[in-house]
Amino acid sequence: MKRRLALLAAAAAVASAHAAVERIQVVERVPFAPGVSFGEYGAYEKIRGIAYYALDPKAAANASIVDLKHAPRDKKGRVLFSSEFVLLRPTAATLTTLLYDVNNRGNIAIMGQVNGRSPAQNDPTTAADAGDGFLMRHGFSLLFSAWTWDVAPTAPVAGTPPSRPLVFAPPVTKGVKGRVQNEFTVNAPADIVTYAGMRGLTYEPAKANDPHAVLTQRARPDDARRVIARSAWSFVAPELAGGPGRIKLEGGFQPDTIYEVSYVAKDPYVTGAGLAGIRDLLSYLRDHPFEGAPAPRNVLMFGISQSGRLIGRMMHDGLNVDESGKLVFNGAYLQVPGAGGSAGFNSRFAQPTRHPSMMEEHDYPADAFPFTSTPTHDPASGRTASTLDKARDKQGNLPKLIYANTSTEFWNRGASLIATTPDGERDVAPADNVRIYGFMGAQHYVGRSKTRAPFTACVSTSDHYLPMRALIVALDDWTTQGKQPPASAYPQLADGTLTTVADYRAIFPKGVGITPPEQNLREPRLNFGPRWAMDGTADQVPPKHGDDFETRVPTPDADGNDKGGVRLVELQAPLGTHTGWNLRDPGTGFAWATSRFDGSFVPFARTEAERVAAGDPRPSLEARYATRDAYAAAVRAAADKQVAAGLLLVEDVERTLRENLGLYDRIIARNPADQGCDYLFAK
Template sequence: MLKFTRLAGAIAATARSAASTAATLGLLGGALSCAQAAVERIEIRERVPFAAGASFAEAGAYEKIRGVAYFALDPRERANASIVDLVRAPRDENGRVLFSSEFVLLRPVHGKPTTLIYDVNNRGGIAMLGQINGRSPANNDPTTLADAGDGFLMRHGFSLLFSAWTWDVAPGAPAARPLIFTPPVLKGLRGRVNNEFTVNAVSDIATYAGMRGLTYEPATSNDPHAQLTKRLRPEEPRRPIPRSSWQFVEPAQAGGPGRIRLEGGFQPGVIYELTYVARDPYVAGAGMAGIRDLLSYLRDHPLEGGPVPKNILMFGISQSGRLIGRMLHDGLNVDEAGKLVFDGAYLHVPGAGGSAGFNSRFVQPTRHPSMLEEHDYPADAFPFTAAPTRDPVTGKTASTLDNARDRQGRLPKLFIANTSTEFWNRGASLIATTPDGVQDVAPPENVRLHGLMGAQHYVGRSRTRAPFTACVSTADHYTTMRALVLALDEWTSQDKAPPASAYPGLNDHTLTSVADYRAVFPKGVGISPPGQNLREPRLNFGWRYQRFGIADTVPPKQGAEYETLVPLPDGDGNDMGGVRLVELQAPLGTHTGWNLRAAETGFGWATSRFDGSFVPFARTEAERLAAGDPRPSLAERYASREDFAAAVRAAAENLIRARLLLPEDLERTMASNLGLYDRILQRDPADQACNYLFAQP
């Protein structure tokens, strides 16, 4: 439990307002060449006590430092060769490419070395605090005690760093402070871009950018040569919509994503795609170089009187985890001096790993393919596994870590975790099998894989079924995330053996085809499995793409699909293999990684992008027989509430022994599972609402 005490004035001597902190630190000291450090200087704009000086257990009080890091990259450096179009970017008189990035640092004020965790922001927003501490900071600006959530990361003494790395972030609320990157621009260059989108309801006007994102707008205003197409299924031919029947319209707010108006309106159940010529592409890969070089500097140089970190970790959720995957793939985890910039990384729910996207001309980082959306955007491509595998189509052998070693041959230590949902909607099996899905591929010694079975992309929070068919899964994998964060720190800083990999596989018969899944899944549960999962094709953008990151074929040609598999369900419909969360060891119902879209959306064949399903067991034998449910009832499984509590405690203790749950989270786990048990017993089975999943405020 947090020990909060006010330390009035404890940091006041070091705090300064933005107006009085225009101090600029010279970071190169004149002694280092550009080949040894790409950060030229840091400007501190704010330094204040965090949470008004509250104390977080033994870690004590924290401070917040907000500033801007200024970078200068030499395109001739070997370490920068993988950054697409860097050699074409504008340069200063010394031949360097200049850019900057805003950052925020939260750190203890005790002045002792700590583990620094770099949280890769997700679409401009701080992500780690929401899932690990249980509270996303208001306005994306951690300031108050409430912004610390339950204070987990602070109580354990971590320093937390956030910075801007991507440009395609749509404007938010007026008071919000997203971290938005301004990359170098290639003025005058042109190229085709495509924008795939759908609507959930009939609408005259639609936005064509990605989720909460921006896109490259047409080079020519209201481009008369732009093309709008439609199709009902991803595999169907695109049908052109006459140019005379639609028009570009102004964004809903200044700087927001572009929009178009269609005569007769956009319809649910239709996949639309808008293609045109854009101009002035960004050097998007510079965002990854900025992360690399900021960490490289902080690894070796004290900032504002504080010590250098004893350990550096990276953490990323979803898009942010995929970004770490791309940094490893491109060798951007190694700085210009040939040193690792982070000791370990935790890639959370990256699906197939993210070895594509983020670093090509006209790339749109916010987009990624799922079963329904954005099929032609690069997000995942061979290689997928950390150990070498062979692509039977191309004949190429490679791994995701081929370029990730430092000059001494060392690699960072990695945790990669996916939920059940990523197996259905993000190709998660590919990080543990050959591309043809025929054999398991064991991870190397520096990598551990964890499948969080029964969980969905994030802990379910929707209280309605729409626009899907089932209530969401509320299996709590955030507690396991907390345990993995501490385990990664111990593995990298103390060389303490990490939790063993636990991932569905072919050898133990816990990974299977969708057809086999459908055959085994219990009938009469009230939900039926999808007919397919996401099967990403090999995308051909033209001969220049693989070598130079320049797409000449837009949309790309689709080649053979990678073979993606799903976890095998048990007799209750719960996934086998991987990490069996408490909700699966002491189940109250069926948790799946999929949730079908409602027929009225027009895409009844497709799954939710991020959500799974939950269907509770019948309360009694009589209810079970009346419903024709083949799963044993709660009364058959647990003679009393005390029996269920004992089952939950035993399951939690199993995870604690495996170091996948922390003792401090035992009571949280007990309370959440017992609370759901009580609400299921009080629920009228005829009530199809999903409110019973959540404790009433």
């Protein structure tokens, strides 16, 4: 009898552990990249399905999900919803690492940056969609699912299949109202504009063309808002069905102006349910054989930018631990998350597509204290906390984490805060389960713009996708074999590689042709009222501002290239100055502000004669590398150094040599009088 009761108890425990996933429906199962064999892992397949969830609002594991308790429930008291998912995996039944890629605004992100090809129509199908097959050749099973709702529809392109974004339909809190606000700018005069976030949707007014809505304007973020007469503007229907609303202004909207519209909205989504859906899908697949394949040997998460910040928020809210108290991922890679993402994503009227920049979204809560993985004290609030305070499983284990930012995030997304005190005065060492990397001289994504506009300089060309590939493999080895990844490498105050903007401007070489910004993005302290910390409800919209958190930037060397951090091949064997910032062109407004995502590149003069004529203080290519072969040798030596450090894979050495030699040849062939940016890219 005791044995029978024990078996029944064990069965009940297993059932409760996966109560959140009721069932999974497979709607498509087809070969991926038919005819292609990816090394030792062979052929891959694509499984498209729908996961159905049931969340218990009374469960302790769901207590942090804002407004879940107010959502509609079934007869059993559960909140029901579903999400679409896509799984790419080897067809052979083998133990692999399941790598969950947090989609970015509905789009698969990891394949574009790591494999070198974003799937056409967001639907990975063909050999071309596999890019160079890196993730498949290394045996990863890739999982993508819908988690966010605020993705704007796109117009169909004639002659091509429709795109298939992964968009989530979350539970709705009916009858609830609240004030929301949206900031927006324009690059050129316009009569009608969209006021939602980047490629996103927003909550529309509860009352059509709300007569009590307020539109304001100001020149700088800290300037007083000036109200625009309500009679001078009106709400306009979306351009596309289901798209974001728009505003029409008499006399039109103008550059160099920050606009803000606020109004009462209704029926907020339970946006945090999307995070719980990720948690529970991973929990289910971690423990269950699925469609003929065994459960994975390892589960990892990966996110780029917005998606990386979402991982940060999951850990901040303890949503990386399932209802049974187990970690749902063993490791995570947060790529370019800036200050880490300990805010946003899980509050009433949350809009995940939004995040702050120098010019807009100054009042959206994308990041907030705590920022560091070990406890720090915030004198302003009196709190001592870390980002991982709620991230441990019931045994006290934490996932192994990689945070990687580029130079651009130090300028535009508060990246220094993940490793300093809130006042920016002292370094804070990462926790033992955390590695931090700074890809110096790189921008948010590898540069691809062939024009200067709407900025003043050509974009940075540094390829930080190559160390990303090495670190993904390192994270897998760390979580499966206990093999230590490369030591953290990021700018720090103690060694002088992290500094103030004022010092940066004083050190940066004069005569290069670009002038550093007057400021970087300073993370604001936002006060939304007393209920914000308790249940994610904003009573003060726009929020009140306290003193900003202090953010620092990497220190430049004599060439203007950033010190410290991961020394990319492009900085060890430089062809010019790579910065993490790029100032806006005065013609598009906000000449004092930096690009949200782009850095700058200014090549060295080809010869000493050209250098002297231009007044350039940086030694020329001729002075640095006597011949093309000498440059090639410098690149190979730098690549070998990166390989030894674990920051470049042997398979990628020839690629980095090819990329850098190609740029060298194009600089040599370029007429210095040509101010275009085409030369940055191979034809």
